Amino acid sequence: MSKFDDGKKKRIEPGISTASLPDIVFMLLFFFMVATKSKDNEASVMVKLPTASETGKLEDKTPTAYIQLGVPVKSLQKTYGDKTSIQLNDAIKSKKDIRMFLDEKRASIKASYSEVDPQIGASKAKKMVVCLKVDKKTKLGIVSEVKEELRDASALKINYIVNESK
Numbered sequence: 001m002s003k004f005d006d007g008k009k010k011r012i013e014p015g016i017s018t019a020s021l022p023d024i025v026f027m028l029l030f031f032f033m034v035a036t037k038s039k040d041n042e043a044s045v046m047v048k049l050p051t052a053s054e055t056g057k058l059e060d061k062t063p064t065a066y067i068q069l070g071v072p073v074k075s076l077q078k079t080y081g082d083k084t085s086i087q088l089n090d091a092i093k094s095k096k097d098i099r100m101f102l103d104e105k106r107a108s109i110k111a112s113y114s115e116v117d118p119q120i121g122a123s124k125a126k127k128m129v130v131c132l133k134v135d136k137k138t139k140l141g142i143v144s145e146v147k148e149e150l151r152d153a154s155a156l157k158i159n160y161i162v163n164e165s166k
Helices: 021-035 074-080 095-112 118-126 140-152
Strands: 064-072 085-088 091-093 129-134 158-160
Touching (some): 085 095, 091 095, 095 118
Antiparallel strands (some): 085 091
16 A cells, blocks of 8 residues: 555546547558559450560550450350450450440540549540450451451550560
């Protein structure tokens, strides 16, 4: 016992303030929403990439549209067969849908810049690159047909995704 304890009341310490806890939680939530990148789409077609010796990289901020050509995955072969198919975003589509897909992609690029500067959005949409991810066993005929559709849709910048040979 201490000298000054008269035995009347024990001192109660105040609790920890949790008033700033929601602020901290939302700050962490926003940080992880901005810092993480979600997967764009699931593969509906199987693609084994060819190798190439002379490769390069795109600029980081280049707007891109991805088109995959390959045989559908096992679970979708009952519906689409085992012939080469075209995947736009998450779904298997026909080559006639390519123009609509690119128009939607350009519109989303323009919309993302509409509040900042509509002219920047229009120029970014014109600079959009179409990335073709083609299975190495795909026949050249379907690749040529896709390229013709891209030409008709005024998508003249095409990039092929390959594995880099070492």
